[in-house]
Amino acid sequence: xxxxxxxxxSVPDAEISDAxxxxxxxxxxxxxxxxxxxxxxxxxFWSGNPHSRNFPANTxxxxxxxxxxxxxxxxxxxxxxxxxxxxxELFMDxxxxxxxxxxxxxxxxxxxxxxxxxxxxxxLYRLKSFTEHAATIPVQDAATRLQQSQLxxxxxxxxxxxxxxxxxxxxxIVHLRLIHDPAALAEIRQAAAVxxxxxxxxxxxxxxxxxxxxxxxxMEQVILSHTMTCAYSSIVTVHGEVLHNDRYPNPLQSxxxxxxxxxxxxxxxxxxxxxxxWPVSGRFSPTQRDIYEVVKTAHDVCIDQAHPGVExxxxxxxxxxxxxxGLVDLGILRGRAEDLVDMDAHALFFPHxxxxxxxxxxxxxxxxxxxxxxxxxxxxxxxxxxxxLRLDRPLAPGMVVTIEPGFYQVPAIxxxxxxxxxxxxxxxxxxxxxxxxxxxxxxxxxxxxxPTNAEILTAALPTDREAxxxxxxx
Numbered sequence: 001x002x003x004x005x006x007x008x009x010s011v012p013d014a015e016i017s018d019a020x021x022x023x024x025x026x027x028x029x030x031x032x033x034x035x036x037x038x039x040x041x042x043x044x045f046w047s048g049n050p051h052s053r054n055f056p057a058n059t060x061x062x063x064x065x066x067x068x069x070x071x072x073x074x075x076x077x078x079x080x081x082x083x084x085x086x087x088x089e090l091f092m093d094x095x096x097x098x099x100x101x102x103x104x105x106x107x108x109x110x111x112x113x114x115x116x117x118x119x120x121x122x123x124l125y126r127l128k129s130f131t132e133h134a135a136t137i138p139v140q141d142a143a144t145r146l147q148q149s150q151l152x153x154x155x156x157x158x159x160x161x162x163x164x165x166x167x168x169x170x171x172x173i174v175h176l177r178l179i180h181d182p183a184a185l186a187e188i189r190q191a192a193a194v195x196x197x198x199x200x201x202x203x204x205x206x207x208x209x210x211x212x213x214x215x216x217x218x219m220e221q222v223i224l225s226h227t228m229t230c231a232y233s234s235i236v237t238v239h240g241e242v243l244h245n246d247r248y249p250n251p252l253q254s255x256x257x258x259x260x261x262x263x264x265x266x267x268x269x270x271x272x273x274x275x276x277x278w279p280v281s282g283r284f285s286p287t288q289r290d291i292y293e294v295v296k297t298a299h300d301v302c303i304d305q306a307h308p309g310v311e312x313x314x315x316x317x318x319x320x321x322x323x324x325x326g327l328v329d330l331g332i333l334r335g336r337a338e339d340l341v342d343m344d345a346h347a348l349f350f351p352h353x354x355x356x357x358x359x360x361x362x363x364x365x366x367x368x369x370x371x372x373x374x375x376x377x378x379x380x381x382x383x384x385x386x387x388x389l390r391l392d393r394p395l396a397p398g399m400v401v402t403i404e405p406g407f408y409q410v411p412a413i414x415x416x417x418x419x420x421x422x423x424x425x426x427x428x429x430x431x432x433x434x435x436x437x438x439x440x441x442x443x444x445x446x447x448x449x450x451p452t453n454a455e456i457l458t459a460a461l462p463t464d465r466e467a468x469x470x471x472x473x474x
Contacts, residue, residue, distance in 0.1 A: 025117025027183040038172035042084040048139040066360040090118040091127040135165040160369030179398035187270035194264040195272040196461040198222040203471040213248035231271035235261035240440020254281040275444035282473035294326030298405040306454040316354040320346040331431040344385035353389035355402035404444030
């Protein structure tokens with residue numbers, strides 16, 4: 001059963017953001033109290049610093065460490081927080097006169113401390129007196145990571161190779177962040193609502209756009225106009241077979257399918273992640289329609305079966321089986337669907353996993369490697385059809401995950417001599433050639449696991465083929 005809520009479609013207004021700020025100290029206090037139950041050692045999180053593009057003063061947009069954001073709530077630059085026994089201490093410098101000159105006035109350290117409910121606040125240089133026996137998670141930027149190493153007197157290994165108290169901290173963070181609290185869900189809903197509007201704008205713009213870049217611009221304009229950013233590099237392409245395509249020069253031509261994987265990120269870092277595929281002409285061809293319906297069936301079946309206690313790996317295999325069965329019906333594959341999945345024949349066309357965790361990171365907590373995605377004692381398979389599965393643990397109420405089956409004709413896979421030989425008896429290559437106008441189709445939604453089933457947070461954006469044609473045709 002799918003739970004739909006039309007209220008999720010509206011973009012939250014400023015009053016909700018103000019309410020979120022008012023409740024922020026209580027939310028953060030609850031999070032750090034939960035962390036204190038898991039970790040007795042003092043903990044320090046660094047926010048990080050912006051990366052330079054080419055010379056030091058010209059930087060990429062700043063994005064604070066997600067682990068810092070979860071417990072600090074605000075995207076502060078060059079700051080740190082220390083947690084111990086449920087207390088929060090903020091370390092950062094007040095704005096300098098030069099900073100005010102170039103960037104305008106900003107809140108003082110004491111004002112920020114009050115906003116986030118800090119128990120104490122200090123200038124950043126004082127942090128060195130509070131680092132003894134502290135655990136941490138390495139940040140992404142090298143300069144701050146060097147500072148971490150110097151202050152903690154130990155080398156900061158990559159976050160996916162932690163040891164000792166840092167590993168213990170990472171496990172505690174996973175325990176907390178797997179299940180989203182109401183404040184987190186409110187932020188994800190805001191990001192999802194804006195993402196829906198961005199995709200609607202992309203579909204409508206396709207009628208007049210001449211290139212992929214034009215559609216991308218229309219979608220990202222919506223996100224920027226809601227004071228959000230893109231949660232990841234947008235994928236807007238007629239080459240849907242390139243799974244993480246990040247180029248946008250291709251012209252839009254009648255007969256093409258346009259795959260758009262675009263998601264908004266709220267100012268506080270919480271993300272959405274949605275993919276739709278639609279025809280440039282406004283109408284799917286018969287072959288495009290047939291493959292689209294196979295992918296949509298897999299999408300719908302997985303969401304219907306996404307209940308608490310269900311293994312996410314089983315959802316992936318269920319999607320693979322539905323896709324294999326649909327390709328058998330279309331004459332592309334030969335054999336019994338279950339047998340085809342056992343031999344990974346489906347992965348010729350569906351090489352990635354069914355989805356991933358979603359939260360502060362679009363692939364939530366993947367800086368920790370598979371620590372969050374894989375339940376204790378589990379590891380990645382070396383099977384062709386399972387090796388890219390990002391999540392392998394049972395679903396639980398409060399988890400947010402993506403469901404994103406797809407069909408792709410990737411030349412590097414389909415033209416590989418070893419795979420051609422291995423699957424020569426189960427692939428009807430002649431029949432597959434009739435579907436040459438289907439380079440790639442993916443349908444992705446964000447779902448919240450409830451106590452009884454799944455709620456589609458992005459349900460306001462249609463997946464039905466006819467509804468998509470209506471939007472693209474205007």
